[in-house]
Amino acid sequence: MQRYTDQPTTLDVSDVLPEASLPKEKRTVLLLEDDQEFQGIMNEFLSSHGFKVVSVQNGVEGVHEVLASDFEVILCDMMMPSLPGDMFFRAVERMRPHLCNRFIFMTGHRGNPKVNDFIRNVNGTILSKPFHVDDLLEMIAFVQVRTAVN
Secondary structure, three states: OOOOOOOOOOOOHHHHOOHHHOOOOOEEEEEEOOOHHHHHHHHHHHHHOOEEEEEEOOHHHHHHHHHHOOOOEEEEEOOOOOOOHHHHHHHHHHHOHHHHHHEEEEEOOOOOHHHHHHHHHOOOOEEEOOOOHHHHHHHHHHHHHHHHHO
């Protein structure tokens, strides 16, 4: 004899889906930004939107991070000490080329011909500072879709 109740039955997702299809860890973003105040704001904003953020202040530190792990998105300031954004990209291109389509370049120097030529030559995605946080999230979503398709 079966008993019916008004209570809905619950199902644990892990009973149905294999472990591999469950979300693993937070989406990881590498943030290269030499302005500590702006870096802090970006770190806090991205963390509040579910991202794990690894922050560095220049391209040399970024190279170490790229060699150590993989990133879903790389937010890269163009003008940094030690190793600027274009040179950092070229280093990543040689070491971990699969990461190149995950870059979003940030710059307050949009009118700079060198920056413009570089972005055009690598078919880069760029955010001009100052930018609205919605634009940042939209660019990240664009990179995520582009990466999923490739």
